[in-house]
Amino acid sequence: MASRLIAPQRENNGEVKQKTVIADGRNRRVLQDIGNFVNERAAQGKNPITEGVGAVAQAVKGGGRAVTKVVAAQRKVGDKADKPKPETVIVISSDEKTEESRPVSRREGSSRKEVKTLTAILSARSKAACGLTNKHNDSIEDIDGADVGNELAVAEYVDDIYKFYKLTENDCQVHDYMDLQPDINAKMRSILVDWLIEVHRKFDLMPETLYLTMNIVDRILSMKVVQRKELQLVGISAMLIACKYEEIWAPEVNDFVFISDNAYAREQVLAMEKAILDKLEWYLTVPTPYVFLVRYIKASIPSDDKMEDLVFFLAELGLMQYPTVVLCCPSMLAAAAVYAARCTLDKSPLWSETLKHHTGYSEDQLKSWAKLLVKFHATAAESKLKAVYRKFSSPDRGAVALLSPAKSLLPNHHGE
Template sequence: MASRVIVPQQGNNGEAKQKNLIVEGRNRRVLQDIGNFVNERAAHGKKPITEGVAAIALAGKGGAGGGVTKVVGAQRKVVDKPNPENVIVISSDEETEQRRPVSRREGCSRKDVKTLTAILSARSKAACGLANKPKDSIEDIDGADAGNELAVTEYVDDIYNFYKLTENDGRLHDYMGLQPDINAKMRSILVDWLIEVHRKFELMPETLYLTMNIVDRYLSMRVVPRKELQLVGISAMLIACKYEEIWAPEVNDFVFISDNAYARQHILVMEKAILEKLEWYLTVPTPYVFLVRYIKASTPFDDKMENLVFFLAELSLVQYPTVVMYCPSMLAAAAVYAARCTLGMSPLWSGTLKHHTGYSEDQLKNCAKLLVKFHSTAAESKLKAVHRKFSSQDRNAVALLPPARNLLPVPDGELF
């Protein structure tokens, strides 16, 4: 006799649970983008459920022959069809207003009605001369990056507002009076050499700006002998490389680049001393973070414009007065303004740039004139690292461009 396989019977609860699991697994969808929230019924050509609910009509009592009308979804099923005179369809006042045709005259008459506030505002603008003033349009510089998650377009404005609020925390004061053994000229020589090292190692641009921020902040806190100034520079660059670079140079690379002036142990000891003095505060808004944003706001954008802005900004790093006198955001904005003047772009300062930088053209002119002065004397200067770097063709040879004439003062030959 053939044997049968006896399947154990489950109760109603188990059977219902198993069915629910099957249905749930069958209907489960893979997570995708926010487009999942689109109504699927509308996508398949079906009417939404709410449309059927909103289409319910009530049947009134019309006497002995009154009937009932049932509405299911968008289909109506009539039972005991009554006489036409006994059926009363009640619709809401909202639907009646929508169905009632509105004459063109009536629509126009509503638009012509002006409130007292609107009239007073118009008179005030006319009295101030603002009525016929064209609006300076502000371009959406982040519109093209809406689909790029790395651009964080939802938060980028808040990020740069935070940068503007915190840039004064790491801002420098005039510290050369506290340094008995070094001066501004020695600092410029160190910066010029660090720019060469930065180019030799092919490091990221942000590494250079963070290096100089670390050097200046450390010099403003501690007296440094002349023989240790270069040691401070290479130790600061080592810290910046560890912070910014994916593949940071080794300590032995800095020993070699300094011509064995310092041993490996000397660099490690100075690195520790700098970090302790700065209390490991390295996340600071340097001019670089503002340069990237302001270059993006300067339209039309091209490589020549970008290289010219970075050329002027790096010239300002070499000069001690600019670092002390101006905050990072103003240095970045002035570099963009001076570059636009050099290239003869029109307008020299747009509403978009004013909106994103927070500076007007008049606020930037003094700093921009200083940058143009450095540009005009860069070829004859003994510190040629920046000029040599931006004279190459891969940088569009922007250092060889004539400086902006409208920012070069006085006809007697003196720049200031």
């Protein structure tokens, strides 16, 4: 379509009247190659972009007339140039197009997985400079090798993350606090945990939520005197906080009021939630046993669903017992659960170099705690608190609670 130009025209009385005229297009030039496809010059090894820049640079050195000559020469070439043959155009499109419709713009065989980040390159150079590349132990398997292309697995940083967890786990671990609580005891705590596990299962919450809930409960009990009638209130308020931290869709306050049989009002739950957060100074990003469990299960090669379910069963049995939580740090509890599970399933070896490397614990360091977890397993069926036992007796958990406990770790085995 021809563009319309507004040309001023003066009338006899001196007034200016605008007149619309149609441009004939003689001064307009058809748009030529803008560099978005490969033309004949590029096929011959010449780069039209660099040539143009070089020509303009030379013209600038020669002064304004040279620039005019270069531009005029380019216009003549453009006017005489034949219409380029249609070739494959690389188009930046949306993700709706399939891979087959997109032409390959790089050399064959290249992929995103082969691209290394700057962090990976610097880490490799640092290890090489320190002589660590030649000290690799062949008996330690690379458990993160399959996750190199998965950005969510952060394979380059995962070792440093868990080193940080190990350094900070003592900051959030509670010590013996029952002497500070005149109205509650360890048995009452176990009853509360048993009920919270039932609530956790009823709401179908994430496993991270349960471990964070118990961490909050123990930390607040170690810092604040709680009356017996408020112990359940502390439990549901702690779970409410953990749900808001871990869950995508957290249960509402009224859900917790209902599941506690209306023992507390909505305002009481909110007030306790605020009191807990104030006391903890909003410190909720803590390494619970769960973060170590998922890592150590991954290092337990070979691992399957039964192994995973059994490890979580033993860990939750330990979570219910006050002495275990108070005296055993989160990483030790997780490693002991993995060791006890491997003994229960007769894995060989019982403790590998890979597990020793990633957990930082030897077999001798874990035996006493693993024996305690196996003892809890052996007595779970007869215990009055059966929430964990019922949970892991169901088929969806592989019914691992029904397995025979590890005989090698039970008392009076081989004279123990």
